Each structure stands twice: as structure tokens, then as C-alpha cells.
Amino acid sequence: MPVDAKLDYLLWFHFAEIDASVTKAGQRVFDVIVNEENVSRVDVFDKVGAFAAYDFSYVVKNLSNTVLTVRLESVIGAPIICGLENYAIVPVDLKTVPDQVTAMKALKESLRVPDRMGWNGDPCAPTTWDAWEGVTCLSLKDEALVVSQIDLGSQGLKGYISDKIGLLTNLVSLNLSSNSLVGEIPSGLGQKSLVKLDLSDNKFFGYIPDSLTSASLQFVLLNDNLLEGRVPEELYSIGVHGGAIEYEKQASIVKFCAVLEICLSANKGLCGVPSLPECSLLWGKHGLSTGGKVAIGISCLVVVSALAFGIYYCVVWRRRSDYDFGLPHELTSLAAKRNRYHRQKSLMALEMESQHAKGFIPTYNVS
Numbered sequence: 001m002p003v004d005a006k007l008d009y010l011l012w013f014h015f016a017e018i019d020a021s022v023t024k025a026g027q028r029v030f031d032v033i034v035n036e037e038n039v040s041r042v043d044v045f046d047k048v049g050a051f052a053a054y055d056f057s058y059v060v061k062n063l064s065n066t067v068l069t070v071r072l073e074s075v076i077g078a079p080i081i082c083g084l085e086n087y088a089i090v091p092v093d094l095k096t097v098p099d100q101v102t103a104m105k106a107l108k109e110s111l112r113v114p115d116r117m118g119w120n121g122d123p124c125a126p127t128t129w130d131a132w133e134g135v136t137c138l139s140l141k142d143e144a145l146v147v148s149q150i151d152l153g154s155q156g157l158k159g160y161i162s163d164k165i166g167l168l169t170n171l172v173s174l175n176l177s178s179n180s181l182v183g184e185i186p187s188g189l190g191q192k193s194l195v196k197l198d199l200s201d202n203k204f205f206g207y208i209p210d211s212l213t214s215a216s217l218q219f220v221l222l223n224d225n226l227l228e229g230r231v232p233e234e235l236y237s238i239g240v241h242g243g244a245i246e247y248e249k250q251a252s253i254v255k256f257c258a259v260l261e262i263c264l265s266a267n268k269g270l271c272g273v274p275s276l277p278e279c280s281l282l283w284g285k286h287g288l289s290t291g292g293k294v295a296i297g298i299s300c301l302v303v304v305s306a307l308a309f310g311i312y313y314c315v316v317w318r319r320r321s322d323y324d325f326g327l328p329h330e331l332t333s334l335a336a337k338r339n340r341y342h343r344q345k346s347l348m349a350l351e352m353e354s355q356h357a358k359g360f361i362p363t364y365n366v367s
Contacts, residue, residue, distance in 0.1 A: 228269025
């Protein structure tokens with residue numbers, strides 16, 4: 001019978017003495033030969049008597065070919081057999097580390113992975129085939145399975161990256177390029193194991209997390225997103241030291257990333273490294289620097305103060321100007337009389353000078 005030479009097999013033999021002419025032990029005896037090895041001598045009547053079932057099992061190990069042979073060789077009388085069962089012994093398969101199962105299920109929900117990709121059950125088991133499409137696993141000291149690669153490029157995904165991705169502590173490569181993913185790049189995406197990261201051609205926004213600088217990244221693609229802020233110096237140094245030089249073939253298209261700044265292009269808000277705009281003096285790694293915040297605070301204080309002064313002038317000072325600060329009537333009357341007296345006195349003096357010139361002196365009644 002054909003078998004898989006990589007597996008062991010369990011054989012179950014079933015016998016019964018149903019011939020009425022056999023009435024005592026020793027009348028029917030035969031040997032069981034498996035792959036030319038005598039595994040047992042059988043006398044059914046001697047074991048269980050007449051009209052009773054007798055069975056035994058035998059494990060075949062270390063097969064050298066894909067054919068398993070079984071034959072019965074007579075010792076006394078003709079051999080007899082009722083049935084033969086053959087079972088392949090499949091070793092207990094390893095399972096994925098529980099935390100990583102949690103992370104993968106969270107990613108399935110957040111990335112909105114379509115049902116056609118078969119993301120159900122254990123992400124890595126059984127190991128005889130790729131359980132989840134786009135997911136590659138490896139064995140961890142023959143004790144458990146861990147996720148090492150996720151390749152979901154150009155799959156029409158429209159969700160976001162769950163923070164649970166930080167639980168994938170053995171992740172080496174992540175490719176989510178050419179989808180419609182949104183949100184910020186989670187800080188958990190900075191595992192020491194991470195070597196290759198491709199998040200290009202999506203709609204990610206916000207800042208590049210510092211956690212990426214603690215990874216073992218050698219290849220990074222973050223271009224064609226909506227990222228902003230200062231690019232971490234440590235991340236840029238990957239490209240400077242040649243770590244980002246790599247060729248990648250996808251659908252017969254060769255993508256080349258010579259240095260890291262190319263991998264950061266088409267993000268209008270990024271700044272601070274060669275080929276990208278210089279960052280404002282007020283701009284820090286994660287937005288406004290402390291100095292920028294202080295400067296804006298002072299500017300706001302000046303504006304608020306000016307606005308408060310304007311309100312004070314318009315409301316309070318002008319209201320005060322509307323008050324009547326006129327002199328009492330008695331003082332006003334007295335001043336008028338005094339002014340009239342001085343005017344008459346001045347007229348008298350002028351008249352006297354005029355009359356003197358004519359030779360006579362006029363008289364006046366002063367009241």
C-alpha cells in the first residue's frame with residue numbers, strides 16, 4: 001500500500017477463528033510479515049478460542065520508501081484474517097504564541113482583511129501550508145510558532161494599523177504598501193526584530209514614531225503618505241550608511257530605493273533631512289518645539305493684552321468721557337460778569353484816549 005515515508009504508521013490486525021473444523025490450538029498457525037520483518041506468530045484458537053475476535057497492533061517506523069507491504073505466511077494450515085487498518089501517525093502540530101494570535105486577530109479587524117484571504121483560526125498552524133494568506137511563520141525552538149512576515153501589499157485594505165501589532169515581537173518584515181490605510185503609525189511598530197518596513201502609497205498621517213529608530217531596520221519605504229514633522233536623525237542614518245539600498249521586484253516592476261530620503265518623498269509635511277524642506281526653528285520632532293510653544297504663547301499674550309486694552313478704551317474710557325463735568329451755575333455767572341466788566345473797562349480806556357485827542361472828557365455810567 002502507498003504511504004508517506006516521512007510519517008510513521010499504526011497497523012491494526014483483526015482475526016477470528018470461524019472454521020468449525022478447527023477445534024484446538026495448533027491447527028492454524030501463521031506469521032505476520034511487515035516490510036519483510038516477522039512481527040508476530042498468530043494462533044487465533046490458542047489466543048481466544050473459536051468464534052471470538054482477536055486483534056493486535058504494530059507501529060511501523062523509519063520507512064525507507066513509499067510502499068508498505070503486509071503478508072501472512074503459513075506455518076500450519078492456511079492463514080486467515082478479518083481486517084487490517086492502517087493509520088498515519090501525524091505529530092501534534094505546534095500552535096502560535098497566544099499573544100501573537102491576539103495581535104493577528106486585532107490586525108484582521110483593523111485592516112479589514114477580506115474573507116477571501118482566509119484569516120481564520122490559528123495564524124500559523126498547521127505548518128504544512130500557509131494558514132493565513134500573506135502571513136509567514138517560523139518555529140520558536142520547536143515549542144511554538146511566531147509570525148515573522150506579513151505581506152499584504154495591494155490588497156485594497158482601507159482600515160488602520162492596530163496598536164496590538166506591538167505584540168508581534170518576532171516580526172521581521174511588514175509590507176502594507178499600495179492600500180488605502182489611514183491613521184498614525186503606531187509606536188508599537190518598533191520591534192527589535194523588524195528589518196524591512198514598507199508602508200508606502202497609503203494615507204498615513206501624523207509623525208514618524210521614535211520607536212522606529214530602535215528597530216533593526218535596513219529598508220524603509222514611507223513615501224506617498226501624509227506624514228509630517230521632523231524626520232528622526234537615527235532613522236535617516238539608515239540610508240546614509242547604505243542600509244536602505246535594496247532592489248525589490250513586484251509584478252515585474254523594479255523598485256529602487258537608493259537612500260532613505262527617497263523613501264520619504266511625497267510627504268509634504270516632513271522636513272529636516274536632505275532633499276526634504278528645512279524645518280522651521282519653531283518646529284520640533286513631534287510638531288512645535290518648546291521654544292516655538294513659548295513664542296506662540298507670548299504672541300497670544302500680546303494679542304490678548306492688546307485686545308483687552310482696546311475693549312477697555314472703547315467701553316470704559318469713552319463711557320467716562322460721556323460724564324458731565326460742567327462748572328456750577330453760580331461760578332459760571334460770576335465769570336460772565338467779570339468778563340463783561342473787563343470788556344467795558346477796555347472800551348472806556350479807548351474812548352478816553354479818543355476824546356482826549358478831540359479836547360473833551362466824556363462821562364460814563366458804570367453799573
